[in-house]
Structures are given as C-alpha cells and as structure tokens.
Amino acid sequence: NGPDLVYELVNPAYAALFPERVLLGKPILEVLPEIKDNRAYKTFLEVYETGRTHDEKEMYIPFKGPNGVMEDRYFRYIQQARYNEQNKIDGVVVFALEVTEQVQARKTVEASERRLQKANREFDIANQQLVYINKDLDNFIYTASHDLKAPISNIEMLMSELMIELSQDSLGKPEVRRILNMIQGSVSRFKKTIASLTDISRLQKEELNRQEHVVVADVVREVELDLEKIIAESEAHIETDVSDCSTMAFSEKNLRSILFNLLSNGIKYSHPDRKPHIKVSCEQENGLQVLQVQDN
Numbered sequence: 001n002g003p004d005l006v007y008e009l010v011n012p013a014y015a016a017l018f019p020e021r022v023l024l025g026k027p028i029l030e031v032l033p034e035i036k037d038n039r040a041y042k043t044f045l046e047v048y049e050t051g052r053t054h055d056e057k058e059m060y061i062p063f064k065g066p067n068g069v070m071e072d073r074y075f076r077y078i079q080q081a082r083y084n085e086q087n088k089i090d091g092v093v094v095f096a097l098e099v100t101e102q103v104q105a106r107k108t109v110e111a112s113e114r115r116l117q118k119a120n121r122e123f124d125i126a127n128q129q130l131v132y133i134n135k136d137l138d139n140f141i142y143t144a145s146h147d148l149k150a151p152i153s154n155i156e157m158l159m160s161e162l163m164i165e166l167s168q169d170s171l172g173k174p175e176v177r178r179i180l181n182m183i184q185g186s187v188s189r190f191k192k193t194i195a196s197l198t199d200i201s202r203l204q205k206e207e208l209n210r211q212e213h214v215v216v217a218d219v220v221r222e223v224e225l226d227l228e229k230i231i232a233e234s235e236a237h238i239e240t241d242v243s244d245c246s247t248m249a250f251s252e253k254n255l256r257s258i259l260f261n262l263l264s265n266g267i268k269y270s271h272p273d274r275k276p277h278i279k280v281s282c283e284q285e286n287g288l289q290v291l292q293v294q295d296n
Helices: 037-052 100-165 166-173 173-205 216-226 229-235 252-268
Strands: 054-060 074-083 091-100 214-215 237-241 248-250 277-285 288-295
Touching: 037 054, 037 091, 054 248, 074 100, 100 173, 166 173, 173 216, 214 216, 214 252, 216 229, 216 237, 216 252, 229 252, 248 252, 252 277, 252 288
Parallel strands: 237 277
Antiparallel strands: 054 074, 074 091, 214 248, 277 288
C-alpha cells in the first residue's frame, strides 16, 4: 500500500517464503532490504508509477537465510497496480511463487549437457587425432617394410656367394656351419618380422588380434634366438616350463612381441650383482591359461 509499499495483506503461502520475517504492516524495503538494488524493487516502483503490469518467469533475487548467509533464490511473479475509488493507483498487488528448486535442477541438467558436449568435442578431436596417427602408422609400416626388404635380400645374396666361395673344408667345420646356420636363422626370422609388419594394417582393418593356436614353446625359442647375443653376454639363464599350455589361442605376433619385451627387459634391467634368471611358465587357472614371466 502507498509509495512506500507497505504490506497490507500477506497470505500464508506468501508468508511461507520468508518464515523468519514479519511482513504485515511494514514497508517492503524494511522487511526485504536485499532487494533495494535488485531489479524486482525497481519494477515495483515502475508498476506503482505507470500502472503497467509486470511479470517475471524466473527472477534471481538473493536473500539472507536464517543463518545470515546469502542464498540464491529464484521467483516467478506478477506485479499489478491497485486502484482506489478515484481510479488512482494506491498500491501494488504481487503474486509470487518460488521456483528455486526447478531452476537449480534445470541448471544442473544444462551443466551436465555442457560437460557432455565438451566431452563429445574432446572425443571427436581425439578420434580425429587417432585417425591421423593410424594413417601415419600405416605409412611408416609400409615404408619400413619396403625399405628393409632390399638389405635383407642383399644379405641372402651375399650368403649365397659366401657359400660358393668357401671351400668344402671350411664348410665342413662345425663352428663355421653353426655360424652360417645362425645367420640363416636370423635372416629367416627377420623376413618373418617384415612379413608381420606388412600384415598389421590389414589385420587391423579385418580381424584385429586374430586368435590362432600358437605353440608357446616354439615362440619362446624364437625369442631366445633373437636375444642370443645379449643372453650370452649377460650369461642369462632362461627356464621354460609351459607343459600345461603347450598351445594357446592367441595372436602369434602379439604373443611374440610380449615375450620379446619381457625377456629382453628381464636381461637389460637385471641386478648388477646377479646373473639374470628368467622363468617362463604357464598354468591353468579357473579355466584360463595364465602365462607368466618372472625374473630375479
């Protein structure tokens, strides 16, 4: 009522919005001093001066709670001019409804959506980067395998020439024969590695990590042959006991890569005061084959 906007009528629902405050018979700014600089108070004055109805769907009006701490609160309200018998404005009627919970719930959903959109954008960027990396990897594999074929072919040709040039007496010596066999074995394994490289891209596009029945002992032996030099230099002892898993359903290329890394690391990072002792074992556990590599 009047230009000071004194509360003349307060129904229970409106009073419940401010349970700790006495509203009736007091000016609005005395009861709610927090709204002095808020748009809500300015619109009260505008309605009183102009007679134009004002409504808000979601007005932010912070209020002090019972503990004195400012609380974020939102209101939906309509302010209408009240007229006296002379058809002059003598007050303002306000219908208010607090919508804080609904607004906070909506803001939580919107924040979640923003986080999801951000995560999707980051995923798209990461996926695009992965596509580029895969293309680079394909190019590298193709180039590397292509460039390695020439020198390995040269080695094979030189081996053939060497076999012709060596006398029968030299070829008959066990040490010479052993070295030639080692070179031929290394060349064969190198060719096999190159062939595996060229298969990687195709396998990724067709059947990634295709499983096959792998003879575990054979794979371990091939890795030992590749590591023969550092095994001899470090006097490493490799113990193999895979009788419980003579064959394993696994990708042979991946299994070979795993064993190569574990065995070579077991030798390279061994204790300086102990000769490397590495044990490769396999056992059945809960219907699964468990391959283990242990070192000292």
